[in-house]
Amino acid sequence: MNVRTLCLGILTFKEASGYEIKKMVEEDVFGHFIDASYGSIYPALTKMMAEGLVNVRAEEQAGKPDKKVYAITPFGRQELAAALLVDPAKDKFKSEFMFQIMLQEFLPKEHVAQIYQSQIEYLRDEIEKIRCCVGDHQVNHPSMSFVAGFGEASLGAGLKFLEDNRAQILGDETPSLTLVDGTLDHNKDQIEGQSKDQKNA
Amino acid sequence: MNVRTLCLGILTFKEASGYEIKKMVEEDVFGHFIDASYGSIYPALTKMMAEGLVNVRAEEQAGKPDKKVYAITPFGRQELAAALLVDPAKDKFKSEFMFQIMLQEFLPKEHVAQIYQSQIEYLRDEIEKIRCCVGDHQVNHPSMSFVAGFGEASLGAGLKFLEDNRAQILGDETPSLTLVDGTLDHNKDQIEGQSKDQKNA
């Protein structure tokens, strides 16, 4: 599946600008199983406009550049339906965190402890975001709550595993605290010595 | 993280050819959280050889082309350690299956039923593969069993969700086996319209 199909699919839920589509695949329920960058979204929309799969409405805005709001056309829906009628590709999960864990022997203990904690916090955040999505925003769409439920289940199980098997990787620190109320906080073996200005490669 | 780092990481476990590295990211424990294609692996190995990060040993084989077995050098290990000392990028999960489910209204019912069943079987296979990996093959490496455990937990929860929430997407077919202790409740009356079994591949 390519970015074209992805954009068409999103536009069936509501009309949107390229910028908004990007936000949706970053933050919305969509974000948990699809991905795309500006560099592919904008050209895809331009091309699909020329082909009549979408149409545009320029929304003038004080100061900011005009927002180009795209909407899917009947022809676009037709193309989408055709593009979807294939066996979906296998799920793909990428995790640099897991890669680093596999190679922990090459890393300072403090680094491993730090990324482990960050990963736990990241997963908690993601789960929280899904719950918010389902709560406030209209996840009236039945398949949306299904997809959200799946994400919550998977991420929840992963999080629980990380919480339960900390000792396997980090030796022992914070042994069994999560049982009380779920708020583990104090790492007696401090990580504070390290700066946290590491950049992604 | 790029393919270079990925190859170096894998080569710390054992020396391997480009072909074998590809197999490893396809089938081994690695396969559950990293990915790479021939088109990126081969050039990466060639370049890293020129840079002294790996070295090669040509293994002659009857008939087949010589196998070029790559091994990581001390300099390669040094570079790997440096490349790993960054905040890992966010996990990324891609699922065309979920995308199709979100857009099920554009798809024939039978197609949805078919991909749903395939997805369940696919997840069962993946979990089985992980268990095999841990069983026979040497997952002596402690972090390998950790990573395998994480995968099993996440995939297992996802699989259970699909099994338990079938009705939410497919209407009703194959209704109740998991209902004994399950949390889902509001399934009193079902539409018994179609009970065709679809076990197509």
Place this chain on the structure above:
DNA sequence: TTGATATATATCAATTTGATATAAGGGCTC
């Protein structure tokens, strides 16, 4: 015998990423 599958390396067009440029507005602080 034909076809399919597996080992093995390699290339390359097409797609996609990730970073950057441009431009205006708002908010923060000092």
Place this chain on the structure above:
DNA sequence: GAGCCCTTATATCAAATTGATATATATCAA
């Protein structure tokens, strides 16, 4: 009231990566 960062918004582009294909041989099955 200047400096700075963040957000909205579109767009481009080098570099990385994919996915498909080519080449060659061996084996197994129909």
